[in-house]
Amino acid sequence: MTATGAAQAPLLRVRGLSVRFPGADAPAADDVGFELRAGRVVAIVGQSGSGKSVTARALVGLVGGGAAVGAEELTLDGADLRSLSERGWRRIRGRRIGFVLQDALQALDPLKRVGSEVGEVLREHRLAGRSERVVRARELLADVGVPDPELRARQYPHELSGGLRQRALIASSIAAGPGVLIADEPTTALDVTVQAQVLGVLRQLRDAGTGILLISHDLAVVSQLADEVLVMHGGRVVEHGPVDEVLRAPRHQHTRDLLAAVTRGPAVADPASDEAPRVPVLTGRGLRKTYRLPGGGELVAVRSADLDLPEGLVTGVVGESGSGKSTLAALLLGLTPPTAGVVEYDGQPFSQLTEARRRPLRREIGLVPQDPYGSFDPRSRVGGIVEEPLILHTPLRRAERHDRVVELLAEVGLGPELLQRTPAQLSGGQRQRVAIARALITSPRVLVCDEPLSALDATVQAQILDLLGEMSRKRRLTMLFISHDLGVVRRICDRVVVMKDGDIVEEGAADALFADPRHPYTRDLLAAVPVLRV
Numbered sequence: 001m002t003a004t005g006a007a008q009a010p011l012l013r014v015r016g017l018s019v020r021f022p023g024a025d026a027p028a029a030d031d032v033g034f035e036l037r038a039g040r041v042v043a044i045v046g047q048s049g050s051g052k053s054v055t056a057r058a059l060v061g062l063v064g065g066g067a068a069v070g071a072e073e074l075t076l077d078g079a080d081l082r083s084l085s086e087r088g089w090r091r092i093r094g095r096r097i098g099f100v101l102q103d104a105l106q107a108l109d110p111l112k113r114v115g116s117e118v119g120e121v122l123r124e125h126r127l128a129g130r131s132e133r134v135v136r137a138r139e140l141l142a143d144v145g146v147p148d149p150e151l152r153a154r155q156y157p158h159e160l161s162g163g164l165r166q167r168a169l170i171a172s173s174i175a176a177g178p179g180v181l182i183a184d185e186p187t188t189a190l191d192v193t194v195q196a197q198v199l200g201v202l203r204q205l206r207d208a209g210t211g212i213l214l215i216s217h218d219l220a221v222v223s224q225l226a227d228e229v230l231v232m233h234g235g236r237v238v239e240h241g242p243v244d245e246v247l248r249a250p251r252h253q254h255t256r257d258l259l260a261a262v263t264r265g266p267a268v269a270d271p272a273s274d275e276a277p278r279v280p281v282l283t284g285r286g287l288r289k290t291y292r293l294p295g296g297g298e299l300v301a302v303r304s305a306d307l308d309l310p311e312g313l314v315t316g317v318v319g320e321s322g323s324g325k326s327t328l329a330a331l332l333l334g335l336t337p338p339t340a341g342v343v344e345y346d347g348q349p350f351s352q353l354t355e356a357r358r359r360p361l362r363r364e365i366g367l368v369p370q371d372p373y374g375s376f377d378p379r380s381r382v383g384g385i386v387e388e389p390l391i392l393h394t395p396l397r398r399a400e401r402h403d404r405v406v407e408l409l410a411e412v413g414l415g416p417e418l419l420q421r422t423p424a425q426l427s428g429g430q431r432q433r434v435a436i437a438r439a440l441i442t443s444p445r446v447l448v449c450d451e452p453l454s455a456l457d458a459t460v461q462a463q464i465l466d467l468l469g470e471m472s473r474k475r476r477l478t479m480l481f482i483s484h485d486l487g488v489v490r491r492i493c494d495r496v497v498v499m500k501d502g503d504i505v506e507e508g509a510a511d512a513l514f515a516d517p518r519h520p521y522t523r524d525l526l527a528a529v530p531v532l533r534v
Contacts, residue, residue, distance in 0.1 A: 365444055
């Protein structure tokens with residue numbers, strides 16, 4: 001925080017901002033106002049669908065076709081933005097306002113190598129020649145904590161983990177040194193150690209005079225970085241003030257609800273320490289996965305993993321982005337063949353089966369993917385997305401399927417009014433909940449959750465954790481729970497597996513591992529967890 005920031009004229013001034021989509025009963029954002037000054041951080045928090053991301057997109061002209069955007073005042077360095085053409089917005093985006101989108105996979109061009117994507121803004125605004133862009137892209141990737149930036153710059157977005165893609169997107173957004181940076185959930189997909197690195201980058205930008213608008217559901221991150229906070233609910237700002245004041249003594253009930261969800265007690269999962277050992281449902285032995293790299297060589301994603309998923313227990317997998325967590329899940333699910341090793345389901349071969357023989361077992365193993373938007377058909381509607389597994393795997397009639405879809409949506413906090421919406425018409429948190437409903441629709445025996453809560457605010461996280469914990473207890477649901485959020489892992493998991501560089505470096509009962517971590521890397525992870533400062 002700069003001492004002179006408060007005395008300077010605002011970089012960005014917003015007053016009476018409203019956004020309404022065609023056919024909507026109420027505005028997505030209504031009468032939003034704030035000022036952003038150099039060297040300051042203003043945060044917007046609230047539940048999924050509260051209007052946070054819509055507000056951010058309106059500030060860079062990216063709300064979407066058909067939306068009605070109005071404002072009493074919307075200025076950047078005193079210049080009126082309200083009547084800008086698309087060409088005018090393109091001159092501002094990247095150069096004067098950097099924008100970190102919430103969904104990195106959708107934001108990055110799948111046909112461009114990561115280095116070219118990061119350097120694109122430099123080319124677009126004619127700020128550097130080709131060779132200089134190559135060097136600068138690698139430097140930016142290194143600045144945001146991307147390991148081996150020279151290699152990653154040559155890869156395509158689909159070859160990176162979710163966390164690496166998010167960091168590449170942040171590097172792209174700051175390439176031209178914009179005076180204002182809008183960061184929409186910039187640490188959502190990141191593990192705690194990398195999150196700490198990215199927050200360090202944002203602090204450096206703030207201290208150098210960049211004004212930052214931070215959209216986040218993570219109140220601990222907000223408490224450590226922001227100067228002011230706006231709390232949104234139902235499209236409106238219900239509370240606004242200095243971050244310490246709002247988080248220490250919230251006046252609005254919705255703010256109190258958000259804080260209460262963050263500070264809820266631990267342990268949804270059923271302790272199993274006093275029970276006899278449970279039979280493993282899904283087992284991996286000697287699992288290894290390598291990928292060929294462009295120009296020769298190989299990348300070892302999983303080195304040699306042995307893992308049991310005991311019946312009715314929740315096993316958490318934690319580690320840095322790129323440590324092999326998602327690859328391990330893909331191996332266990334039979335979505336990618338192992339380079340070596342075997343997977344067994346109920347003591348029978350699973351990884352060795354042909355897909356035709358494996359298909360009948362698919363209804364028994366559900367998946368909540370890390371990137372729900374990328375896993376949905378963009379032309380499908382919510383009802384069809386959730387219903388599809390029932391069509392493929394059950395003999396239910398259409399009316400029965402409809403009732404089951406409505407029931408599951410309600411369980412994950414979504415109403416029937418969303419049935420006819422497409423994925424693009426949902427917020428990030430709503431898409432995540434649809435993915436969870438789809439995974440649960442066939443009442444699976446095993447559920448693999450790959451970052452299932454990364455896009456959800458604290459109140460919805462608590463709701464989904466309660467749901468998953470209840471299912472684990474009542475139905476003896478066996479779960480593999482991959483997450484970068486160690487607080488969430490501690491709350492729901494019975495057992496925890498720690499991965500680093502493709503290896504399992506520590507595993508054990510959750511309570512014991514969190515209380516007395518043995519491996520130095522595990523201790524580093526726990527030390528990096530952001531703490532809510534109130």
